[in-house]
Amino acid sequence: MIRVYLILALYVLIPIAIIECFKRLKWMRKIGTVVAAYAIGILFALTGFVHFEAGTEAAVTFSKLQSTLMSVTVPLAIPLMLFNCDFRLWTKALPKTIWSLVGGIAAVLIAVVSGYFIFRTPEISEFNKVAAMMTGIYTGGTMNFNALGASLGVDKTLMAIVLAFEMVLTTPYIFFIIGGGYKVFRKILPYNDVTRRGRTDEEVASKDVENYAGMFAKENVGGMFAGLGLSVLFLAIGAGLALLITGTLNELVVILTITTLSIIASFFKKVRELPKTFELGMFFILIFSVIVASLFDIHSVNGGSMIIGMFVAWVMVSTAVLHLLFCRVAHVSGDLFCVSQIALLCSPPFVPPVVGAMQNKKVLISGIVIGLVGYAIGTYLGVLIAFILP
Numbered sequence: 001m002i003r004v005y006l007i008l009a010l011y012v013l014i015p016i017a018i019i020e021c022f023k024r025l026k027w028m029r030k031i032g033t034v035v036a037a038y039a040i041g042i043l044f045a046l047t048g049f050v051h052f053e054a055g056t057e058a059a060v061t062f063s064k065l066q067s068t069l070m071s072v073t074v075p076l077a078i079p080l081m082l083f084n085c086d087f088r089l090w091t092k093a094l095p096k097t098i099w100s101l102v103g104g105i106a107a108v109l110i111a112v113v114s115g116y117f118i119f120r121t122p123e124i125s126e127f128n129k130v131a132a133m134m135t136g137i138y139t140g141g142t143m144n145f146n147a148l149g150a151s152l153g154v155d156k157t158l159m160a161i162v163l164a165f166e167m168v169l170t171t172p173y174i175f176f177i178i179g180g181g182y183k184v185f186r187k188i189l190p191y192n193d194v195t196r197r198g199r200t201d202e203e204v205a206s207k208d209v210e211n212y213a214g215m216f217a218k219e220n221v222g223g224m225f226a227g228l229g230l231s232v233l234f235l236a237i238g239a240g241l242a243l244l245i246t247g248t249l250n251e252l253v254v255i256l257t258i259t260t261l262s263i264i265a266s267f268f269k270k271v272r273e274l275p276k277t278f279e280l281g282m283f284f285i286l287i288f289s290v291i292v293a294s295l296f297d298i299h300s301v302n303g304g305s306m307i308i309g310m311f312v313a314w315v316m317v318s319t320a321v322l323h324l325l326f327c328r329v330a331h332v333s334g335d336l337f338c339v340s341q342i343a344l345l346c347s348p349p350f351v352p353p354v355v356g357a358m359q360n361k362k363v364l365i366s367g368i369v370i371g372l373v374g375y376a377i378g379t380y381l382g383v384l385i386a387f388i389l390p
Contacts, residue, residue: 004062007050011069014040015286019279023212034357035179037286041293042175050294070291073284075238075254077352079231079262080281081364084272096332097366100340101373103326104319108138108344109381111318116389119311129154130162130308132386134315137166140371140378141347148382165312170345173316177338178357186334189327212279220275227277234261251375255348259368278361285352292350316345335360339367344374 018036021028028036044050052059116131124130129152136144145166149159177185214220238257242250265271320341327337335358342354348371355364 001058001061004052004058004065007044007062008065008069011287011290014290015283018286019212019215019283032178032357032359033282033286034289034353037289038175038178038293038353041290041295044290044294066291070288071249072235073288073291074352075235075258076228076231077281077284077288078255078258078348078368079234079265080227080277080284081352081355081361082259082262083227083230083266083274083277093336093362093366096330096336097369099330100323100327100332100336100366101370103330103332104323104340104344104370105139105374105377105381107319107322107326108135108315109385110322111315112138112385113389114318115311115314118314119307121307124158124307126154126158128386128389130158130311131389132382133159133162134166134312135385136378136382137163138315138319138345139381140344140374140376144375144378144382148379148386151379151383152386161308162312165309166316169309169313169316173320174342174346174350177342178354182334182338182354182358184334185324185337188324189332189334189337191331191333212276215276215279223274224276224280227271227274228280230265230271231258234258234265237261255368255375256372259365259372263365281352282356285356289353319345333363335363336366339363340370343367343371347371347375 015033015037018028018033018040021036022033050062052062112131112135115134116127120127129148132152133145133148133154136148145159145163148154149156215224235254235258238254238261239249241257242248242253245253323341324337326332327340332340338358339351339354342350348368351364351367351371355361355367
């Protein structure tokens with residue numbers, strides 16, 4: 001049990017160390033805090049440092065505490081990262097956001113349906129349900145995947161195989177984008193984010209994103225923790241509404257409530273000018289990033305159907321390519337494309353780490369909105385696919 005609490009302490013201390021290195025070391029600023037957090041998390045995973053023997057008391061306790069940290073850090077980070085955003089400017093980006101959302105969903109549907117007819121086999125009697133689950137997970141994440149699996153009565157072994165392939169194939173794509181792949185998409189989609197008011201990437205990075213200098217200075221601490229208090233309040237309201245409406249801590253209700261309250265709060269000048277709230281939000285995102293990366297298991301696929309693996313690979317690659325083409329036609333920026341991809345393929349909690357890596361918080365709200373819409377419609381689309389496909 002000592003190792004359990006040591007790891008949990010490291011989950012908090014490592015982001016602090018990363019921030020200090022970011023402030024002092026030029027090479028760390030080039031790598032980025034999120035990339036560093038993911039790299040350390042993967043190192044934990046590959047060394048087996050965070051893995052416990054299944055079924056033991058330590059494994060159960062660690063899993064619960066790990067899940068709790070993941071469940072709390074992002075809902076706390078989202079308000080902090082949104083408070084000093086000027087959403088009057090975001091309305092200018094709304095048409096591009098809608099196009100990216102529609103293009104992303106269309107890409108998923110085309111990829112799933114085409115892949116179904118290419119890879120379906122009599123050996124897998126529920127292949128239409130596999131297609132349905134892939135539609136759900138790539139328009140809203142694992143919440144929609146699990147909801148579809150339960151509602152369609154999919155065999156649990158089949159669900160585990162599909163999810164294992166999806167994680168093994170999607171995780172490197174996430175790492176690619178966060179690790180600098182966004183720069184590739186910026187070249188393919190060389191369009192400015194309309195909310196930037198003509199500023200350069202360098203100006204945006206230096207003035208708006210991850211400026212940790214003076215974070216704990218006396219004049220900033222009060223305002224920063226006032227922002228944290230608001231975040232805790234919004235989380236409590238979101239959790240209360242979720243329990244009232246659904247009887248459970250439904251993630252969709254919680255995040256939708258938090259995001260809405262945070263946007264409303266940002267229209268008040270005193271909230272928008274709270275110091276260092278974005279940086280405090282990034283601290284929570286770094287905790288989340290280390291934990292998520294430490295969950296990576298290279299051995300998670302063992303004995304599953306390779307046909308399902310090929311189908312999942314087809315859906316992921318085809319979705320990315322088609323979405324990229326749609327965004328190119330509509331002159332959507334590379335950064336908006338990246339957050340759209342992550343929001344749809346992975347769900348809203350994964351958007352802030354990408355925003356932090358790209359040093360462009362201007363697309364944060366767009367990514368969260370796209371992810372929330374994906375949450376809302378992904379299950380319906382999955383059920384539709386299950387019943388349409390023969």
